[in-house]
Amino acid sequence: MTFQKAYRIANMAISEIVQLSESATAKRAAGEDVLSLGTGEPDFPTPPHVIVAAHKAILAGDTRYPPTAGKPALRAAIAQNAQGDLQPENVIVSTGAKQVIxxxxxxxxxxxxEVIMPAPFWTSYQDAVGLFGGKPVIIPTSETARFKLTPAQLETAITPKTKWLLLNSPSNPSGMIYTPQELTALGDVLLRYPNVWVMADEIYEHIRFVPFTSFTQAVPDLKHRTLIVNGVSKAHAMTGWRLGWGLGPTALIRAMTTVQGQVTSGASSVSQAAALAALTGPQDYLATRCAQFQKRRDKLWTEVNAIDGLSALLPDGAFYLFPSCMDLLGAETPDGTLIETDADFCAHVLQSSGLVLVPGRAFGAPGFFRMSFAYSVSELGDAMTRLTRAVILLKSKV
Known part of the structure; x- marks a missing residue:
């Protein structure tokens, strides 16, 4: 009998980001001249003291099953570092922030x-909701609103079936950060709907160029139905260590631990030792690296906006630029192919210049594309040369 997918994943595929990234890797391995700005992964190394802590843990025999919800010392450190009066029992440690979600x-x-998701949103949100029987309720946001959900939009979207509002600040892909006032305004709506919980994905908390406020800081009255998602992947350049955590009410954390116990059990014991060192060791490199990201952001933003036909808002945080290519839709490639969508535009850039970009459709926002600036200055310079060349080819055919 031919294998048949379960209905839960019938329309699901590996995310477009991963597909593009892996395709770029394969092309480079085959000798093709391809540069990718598609991956959200810091190019900085994991800090040395974190690696030393992991090595010591291995040598000490810390390689056995850890507690399902995480090691007590790490859970305590996470609770202590978080905003608000949290205890270790309010923390679950998982194999990456994605598993927390x-x-x-x-x-x-x-x-x-129903799960309300402002668009643009990180690609995995929609599939994760569908995988567990939920219904994504996608709310388009606008450049005018800086890609942020408004209280009026939120109120309109809530129904008796609404279970979660999923917020991401700093945002992947837009880079926008909700201000305390904006979070409070959303909270005022949510306080009227006790059936709605908040999942605040704050994985880019430490990569910000304007002040950042956690959701529970801004709306403490909703702490009892808020889950904060965070981890070491982005700020501490530990993507491959697969270590994230959730902070929330004890009953929710216990239920999540039950799920985790049947899926992966506890996160890697060695990664937990590394994460503990990341949280309790030197923190000065966070500001240093953030300043470097800001310089890259400024360079990329300036140069993208100098290209006729492209425009981008200045991101508040994370390491992404989310330009619009709408003014180029309707143009033709040199071979006469019509550029009708953001995906067509990204395909043209790849084909003509060997530059990998992620189309906005992957984030629920057609007409845009995502560029990561978690790359070296020289790579970003090369990328801009390629992008400029690709757009010039289009402009000559408009």
């Missing part, structure tokens, strides 16, 4: 429950 959805969603 999956655990929460698996533990809370019944078939048909």
């Amino acid at each position: 999956a655990n929460a959805l698996a533990a809370s969603l019944n078939d048909g429950d």
